[in-house]
Amino acid sequence: MLSKPLRASKIRVKLKAALLIIAAIAISAIVLVGISLWLARTSAARLANEGVNATATATGEVCSFEVKKYRGSYVQYAAMYGYTVDGRRHETRGTARFGAAADVPTNATAVQVRYLPSNPTVAIAHDERIQHTPNITHHVPKVTTDCSK
Known part of the structure; x- marks a missing residue:
């Protein structure tokens, strides 16, 4: 029991x-x-x-990254920009997003980047207001998935 x-x-x-x-x-x-x-x-x-401002130039590379949404995911592209802090070169991804790699402007020369002086790799490039010209030649720039250089 x-x-x-x-x-x-x-x-x-x-x-x-x-x-x-x-x-x-x-x-x-x-x-x-x-x-x-x-x-x-x-x-x-x-x-x-x-943050501290610096002037950056486009590296000519385009960053490819995946955006995940509720109903799936899709690929977007952004320009990569290089800037120099204390003699060292750093790169960051732009904030403007594009649906095709050929649409990303890769010839910008005076883009404002804001970075942390204590850690210059933490940065944001303000390229959302760059004049976008259509890519008539349909030249596709070098695309990378390493967006955190």
């Missing part, structure tokens, strides 16, 4: 343990997402508050 209640209590203990593990995993995932959102917002705020 005593063996039946013991089995039920063992099952309850196992169920409670499984629920605690699931809850711990869910809480950990929520915390990680929160931290990543905070870091992304923090770097943008730091660029706005502590």
Whole structure:
């Protein structure tokens, strides 16, 4: 007679343990997402508050990256820009997005880049207002997926 209640209590203990593990995993995932959102917002705020402007030129390369949406994903393209800080050359991806690599302007010469003096690799290129001329020759520039040079 005593063996039946013991089995039920063992099952309850196992169920409670499984629920605690699931809850711990869910809480950990929520915390990680929160931290990543905070870091992304923090770097943008730091660029706005502590950033320094520099002038960049297009490298001639185009960055190809995937944009994920609710119903799938698609590829977009952006120009790569080079700038120099303390004698060292850095590159960053432009903020203007294009649907085809041939549409990306790769000859811009005076694009404003804002970077962190403490970490010059953290930067944003303000190229969204560059005059875009149609690519009549349909020349496709060199495309790279390494957008974080």
